Amino acid sequence: MTTQVIVLNGGSSSGKSGIVRCLQEVLPEPWLAFGVDSLIEAMPGAGTGIEFAADGGVSVGEEFMTLEAAWATGIAAMVHAGARVIVDDVFLGGAATQERWRKVLDGLDVLWVGVRCEAAVAAGREIVRGDRVRGMAERQAEPVHRGVDYDLEVDTTHTEALECARAIARSVINGRWSAVSGSR
Amino acid sequence: MTTQVIVLNGGSSSGKSGIVRCLQEVLPEPWLAFGVDSLIEAMPGAGTGIEFAADGGVSVGEEFMTLEAAWATGIAAMVHAGARVIVDDVFLGGAATQERWRKVLDGLDVLWVGVRCEAAVAAGREIVRGDRVRGMAERQAEPVHRGVDYDLEVDTTHTEALECARAIARSVINGRWSAVSGSR
């Protein structure tokens, strides 16, 4: 089997989008990249039914969940129609979020990738970016991985995005099982 | 019937994205917005299989068409899954492009909107934006509308984006037929 979807999960400022850009560069075929950021950008204003508290807390309401579910269905349909897709998401619900993606992506070959970054380092990078509500990085660093199963995990704390992307690309090219055995 | 998809077609710098932002603002329900720009952004680098010549010419190859077709299928699936979607596109192939969208959106209630802008004015706005290859606006202004059927046409040459959006929103709220009768 051949990987059709790469799902990256990690907290805010863990380095997902940098890895995505590198993945698109190093993978031999063209992959489309979508993520929670591009979903929010597609929504009216600053996002529908999502609120960013001053302390970095993020809460999503029913309206957001409904649009997100329809969007995820669309992503799955793109893959069924032949596109290779990289999704980067923040599993605010941990295992429950993964379960929702599993259902949507049912029948597709998915590579699940955890993107970790030490909370303190992610918080520092949040300052470097300068365009995020402070506190998100630290708050999300651990909970988003709770109970989530991965084929592969990368950690950007001490590893460059390009190197992480190369590890993921090897798993894609060599198949998911190499990733699993390599990471255990 | 209720409009589920709004498709805006117009040349580069005709004012589509401004209208989209206003539409999202004035429409009572949340609408997701996708377009050829967000598709290109989802592709590796500066787009896969698409080339922007120095004179403003745009040529798309097979790779682009394949990814675009899968993406369009995904958009349709989002709508079938319950999302309202605004698509803004540049029908480089005129009527043929519309025909492709028609097939993909089959069974959905679509409002087709032509966004016109006098070539010279669009060319001026291309300079104002400062982030587009010069010449696209003028080259695309006419051909993208060739043979295309609309429910509604707006012209940004002398009408503000917000006003255009309000006209489109009225058609959405009152139903497609009002638009048709209103514009004929």
Add this chain to the structure above:
Amino acid sequence: MTTQVIVLNGGSSSGKSGIVRCLQEVLPEPWLAFGVDSLIEAMPGAGTGIEFAADGGVSVGEEFMTLEAAWATGIAAMVHAGARVIVDDVFLGGAATQERWRKVLDGLDVLWVGVRCEAAVAAGREIVRGDRVRGMAERQAEPVHRGVDYDLEVDTTHTEALECARAIARSVINGRWSAVSGSR
């Protein structure tokens, strides 16, 4: 005498930065462009000593005024050192703001340009942009021009940015007096 500085004054969303980009394009010599937006960008975070209220009100404190004064002095020095500079500003203090600029730019040949836009139209364009606090455009449209003397005024309500820029460029090329006589 030859114009060394062009100062554009107008409310938020009146179209100043579009005119600036066009001016840089149509003027035969290279002109540097600076403005209140680039000053705020040079400050820490979202600006020092400046507050944007939810209703579109903008209040600037002493810290902002101090940095702004030093910055304006620097702009003047660039011009004395030989650079041609376009400044775009929002004269929150109307005539008093112009007086401060007059002192800073003393000894230089300045073309004062008022950029007007009907409040309702500017408010619509604020929605189109989607990146500004709502209400600024309408609140600033009139007061920023109170008591200010111009060599030339342009109005973007019904005139494209490029056309406005061409009118300004003609004044620069033909000399300030042509502008004055042309506009009176």
Add this chain to the structure above:
Amino acid sequence: MTTQVIVLNGGSSSGKSGIVRCLQEVLPEPWLAFGVDSLIEAMPGAGTGIEFAADGGVSVGEEFMTLEAAWATGIAAMVHAGARVIVDDVFLGGAATQERWRKVLDGLDVLWVGVRCEAAVAAGREIVRGDRVRGMAERQAEPVHRGVDYDLEVDTTHTEALECARAIARSVINGRWSAVSGSR
């Protein structure tokens, strides 16, 4: 004496602007930040008299040098007028570029900071950014430091931007001499 200007010099993608944002955050007083990127942005189009070759080479002509000199004079004037300023630059001419800055900043208390990053790592980050001509990072990594004297050097290869900024801030707060003795 108190540091009035911090000059950061380093190759493209060495991490200067991240350090600048952090410096503005951690320094107790407000500092304005200007750099070669903001200068180019102030120029017409994609910069006047500067060319970016496809292989990452950058060549600057007389027109660029003239505008840059006037701009640097303006920066110095801002500092003389009371603003604290962080400048980030790429010393394409190495020691000769520093000499030009020395003359312009004569009489001011300057902290000279070298921002280093291993060429291969900088090249990787260039891919991560995705908005720079490839090859600049690698080409500039070494030459920009040739013959340049620093009060302090930081290396982003294995150190986070925030940590680098804190080291620089300590030198600013404790005085330049602590930096010199600390780094030797």
